[in-house]
Amino acid sequence: SAVISQKPSRDICQRGTSLTIQCQVDSQVTMMFWYRQQPGQSLTLIATANQGSEATYESGFVIDKFPISRPNLTFSTLTVSNMSPEDSSIYLCSVVTPGGYTFGSGTRLTVV
Amino acid sequence: GQQLNQSPQSMFIQEGEDVSMNCTSSSIFNTWLWYKQDPGEGPVLLIALYKAGELTSNGRLTAQFGITRKDSFLNISASIPSDVGIYFCAGLLSTGGGNKLTFGTGTQLKVEL
Numbered sequence: 001s002a003v004i005s006q007k008p009s010r011d012i013c014q015r016g017t018s019l020t021i022q023c024q025v026d027s028q029v030t031m032m033f034w035y036r037q038q039p040g041q042s043l044t045l046i047a048t049a050n051q052g053s054e055a056t057y058e059s060g061f062v063i064d065k066f067p068i069s070r071p072n073l074t075f076s077t078l079t080v081s082n083m084s085p086e087d088s089s090i091y092l093c094s095v096v097t098p099g100g101y102t103f104g105s106g107t108r109l110t111v112v
Numbered sequence: 113g114q115q116l117n118q119s120p121q122s123m124f125i126q127e128g129e130d131v132s133m134n135c136t137s138s139s140i141f142n143t144w145l146w147y148k149q150d151p152g153e154g155p156v157l158l159i160a161l162y163k164a165g166e167l168t169s170n171g172r173l174t175a176q177f178g179i180t181r182k183d184s185f186l187n188i189s190a191s192i193p194s195d196v197g198i199y200f201c202a203g204l205l206s207t208g209g210g211n212k213l214t215f216g217t218g219t220q221l222k223v224e225l
Contacts, residue, residue: 001157033213042200043155043215056210092154094213100145101202101213103154 001097002027004104012110013083020079021107023093028073030096034066037090037106046091049076083111116203116216124222131188133219135201140181143204145213146173150197158199159186193223 003026013019023032034046046066047055055068069077080087090106118135125131135144143162147155159170161177161184168175174187184201201216 004154031211042218045212045214048210094154096211100143100157100160101204102157103147105152105154108152 001099001102002029002095004093004095004102006093006104006107008107009105010108010110012112015084015111017083018079018081019083019109020077021091021093023076023078023104025074025095030073032070032076033094033101034068034076034078035092035094035103037092039088043092046078080109083109085111087111116201116214118199118201118216118219120219121217122220122222124224125191126224127191127193129191131191131195131221132185133199133221134183134185135203135216136183137203137214138182139203139205141203141214142181142206144175144177144184145202145204146175146184146186147200147202147215148197149200149218155200188221191221191223193225196221196223 005024007022032049035043036046037043045058046061047057049055049068049070051070051073065081067079088111090108092103092106094101094103116135116137145160146158148158149155159168159175164179164181166177172189176185199219202213204213
């Protein structure tokens with residue numbers, strides 16, 4: 001299955017600032033997915049990132065708050081903009097592999 | 113939207129015991145997946161189920177895709193301390209609009225030595 005590297009693994013940020021999270025895959029994939037996992041909760045899909053087109057956002061998530069880039073078939077970024085303490089979560093990227101969906105180890109974000 | 117309810121929410125069992133957890137949905141899915149998440153890590157795929165009624169094993173793990181396509185269960189036999197973690201079911205629905213993976217609420221497993 002694919003190997004996914006996420007950076008940073010964790011960060012503590014001031015409210016009002018923005019953080020860009022990177023996701024690198026060791027093979028070319030058509031679709032990449034970004035999830036949020038709030039403390040003690042399950043995973044919620046933020047958006048689907050396809051190379052060459054705009055990301056598709058799920059209900060409750062908007063591009064202004066979570067802009068996504070997908071410049072090629074192995075890389076994507078998610079930016080968490082104008083952060084507030086409510087954005088403190090684990091953010092994970094995921095790709096489809098022959099056996100299922102593979103996840104990165106996540107970015108643990110704390111907003112103070 | 114779709115919701116996947118997992119039960120139990122948490123379990124505290126003795127080492128060597130068998131564990132059973134299940135996942136139910138208000139909607140049907142094409143595929144059921146079971147994941148385990150350790151602290152500080154992303155979910156790791158344990159078992160994938162592709163058709164209704166399918167029963168699949170992976171070592172001490174056994175999972176089944178419910179006949180109605182709205183439920184699935186995961187069994188762990190002879191639990192060991194490294195089984196500790198959070199287990200998530202996930203349902204995949206493939207439509208003309210693409211694939212969407214929906215996660216369950218999770219079952220936290222704690223194993224007592």
